[in-house]
Amino acid sequence: MAYRIPASFAVAAVELAVERGIDLPRLLVEAGLSPIRTRPHDLRVTAEQAVRLAVALRRMTGDELFGLGAAPVPRGTLHILSHAMAGVPTLREGIDRLAMLVKPLAGFPDLELEPCGRDHALRLHVPPGAGPLLTVMVAAIADRIIGWAIGRATPKVRVEFPFPEPPNSADIALLLGEEIRYGAGEFPALILPASALASPIAHDEQSVVDYVARAPGEWLASEPGTLPLARRVRQLIERGLARRHIVTAEELAAALTTSVPTLRRQLRQEGSSLREIRDEVLAKTAETALRTTDDPIASIATRLGFSETSAFTRAFHRWTGEAPARYRARLRETS
Missing domain, CATH: 1.10.10.60 (Homeodomain-like)
Structure with a gap:
């Protein structure tokens, strides 16, 4: 499949990375792009080039969240979390296990699954002040890991974000679907139907290896892959x-x-x-x-x-x- 990370996210990520000391020409070379541009907002990248930028950022920072979080998330963390998801029978048990495993990780937000009317809200405790970019990326990664775990697109009722609707809301919809509510709650959340929590986990050890090998493009793909x-x-x-x-x-x-x-x-x-x-x-x-x-x-x-x-x-x-x-x-x- 062709991974498509919206270009606005790639440019925003590069801007933040440069603010934190990443060498822009080196980043562009690492991504296989021309280093002729010297300012992030001058970048014009395709969706496929955006994936290469994400891969290069992850490689240069050694951080699963591309150096954008409050603290680094060591490489291999999401590999371990994916293995944890593959080792339980249902999505509910997988989320419970993830919530337990991420608690000691300084750079990864805590997860909380709680009733929300007839549905359930998976709340992602992104630190206050993290900004829309990191908040959306964390929500997209959570959405993709869940979708991968059950072998189909995550059956969301909607996605909630605490910030007002931003100018690039169309790109956010490309990643997470049209049912998005802005200015809702303290933390971002994936609202899942109760029936989804009984979905069987569809993967084994080998498919974890295959999945992680496709990261990070798979985490932020606009068309998440599903199992036949x-x-x-x-x-x-x-x-x-x-x-x-x-x-x-x-x-x-x-x-x-x-x-x-x-x-x-x-x-x-x-x-x-x-x-x-x-x-x-x-x-x-x-x-x-x-x-x-x-x-x-x-x-x-x-x-x-x-x-x-x-x-x-x-x-x-x-x-x-x-x-x-x-x-x-x-x-x-x-x-």
């Missing part, structure tokens, strides 16, 4: 099997906040189906169990949701062209 639906369904089925539970179509649809017919239709549009995904997961799990354990075939069949061993044998033959016993024996003959 088939992959999210596969992960839910795998997690169910890990708990020795066979996830039903109804449970999958509920976890993905959709209906079963819509889920089936969207999977068809991706060129997949529930049955194909389920068979792939069951086949892979069965092969692993036959290869790495001495568990009886009957117990493997039960664990995979088959009421009879004969039904599992027929299914395994359909998946692999071999009966389970023959598959296991062949592997042992060649080992």
Whole structure:
């Protein structure tokens, strides 16, 4: 995907960085841009160049917040926070864990999740006087991490900011959507529907590595990436099997906040189906169990949701062209 950080944010970030001692010509060279401009407000950058500026600022400052916060946030912090999000089952638990982990971080705002009518407000305790630039960037990063964690755009009711509507409000809408309320409350907040908090976390350790490798463009992209639906369904089925539970179509649809017919239709549009995904997961799990354990075939069949061993044998033959016993024996003959 093409990341698009609004140019007004890049220029404002560069202005603040220069005020704090960053060498502008060196920054431009680091970003692969011409150092001919000597004043930040003379910069004219495209959205793609803005991403390169953000990457260069992060590299030069060694700060996850690009040197714009009250105190540096050490490189690798957001990597750790992303790992924390990937290690829990639901978004609510992920936010609770994030709130606990960021408390000792001097440069990162505290997080607070609280009821807000029928919804919930994720309040970001950005220090007073931080200014609109840092406030919006923190909100955008929180929005992107949540969206990445659940594999889809964050389902916000609205975003609230404590400052009046600024001249570049159109750029803020590009990052965070049109439903923005200015002059609201003491701290910025993402207002989330209660149902969103039950959303399953859609990532594992490897996808954390991939995600962090795309930062910081991913954090401030105007079009946040989402996981393909088939992959999210596969992960839910795998997690169910890990708990020795066979996830039903109804449970999958509920976890993905959709209906079963819509889920089936969207999977068809991706060129997949529930049955194909389920068979792939069951086949892979069965092969692993036959290869790495001495568990009886009957117990493997039960664990995979088959009421009879004969039904599992027929299914395994359909998946692999071999009966389970023959598959296991062949592997042992060649080992």
